[in-house]
Amino acid sequence: AIRMTQSPSSFSASTGDRVTITCRASQGISSYLAWYQQKPGKAPKLLIYAASTLQSGVPSRFSGSGSGTDFTLTISCLQSEDFATYYCQQYYSYPPAFGGGTKVEIK
């Protein structure tokens, strides 16, 4: 099974910061990668799929890049509503696997 590793597991940032979250796959997954945002007590929300395609309705400050084994999620200008936990997920092969999550906290 493919394993997904996110880094860092958590960090603090301020409103207006540019932040980057990294996701690494244990083997190549082409561009079969999605990113989700989850707030406490809520369901995950799809942000990006196919590594870099923004889901409809998601603000353009979110962007994704990468292919193969290394991927990044970037938030260009962090807003108050962006403090949450972010998960990557590979869907290249069964079973689809999520990363361990990255919690973005207020500094």
Added chain:
Amino acid sequence: EVQLVESGGGLVQPGGSLRLSCAASGFTFSSYWMSWVRQAPGKGLEWVANIKQDGSEKYYVDSVKGRFTISRDNAKNSLYLQMNSLRAEDTAVYYCGGGSYLFPMFWGQGTLVTVSS
């Protein structure tokens, strides 16, 4: 508006059974793959199972194979997860999701399953 509403969660003893339901509205349910994803308390997300539009293909994570069964009723716009031989490690919030083949594009609010004596 796309809506998924899970139900059927609760407290069950180890070895017991539970059937989760997910009622869909606001989209053409029969056109989409549907999935179950779970999240243990304070932990990350784990994909559990998915099912093709017509129910002809079903896939499971190894840890639930032989114990859980995913099904759907397109006439009722509903997704189900029959869970047997439940273990403490199955304790989690269970989300139904739909949209793409292997990554849910939209999600329900989840239902909590607690396996404990």
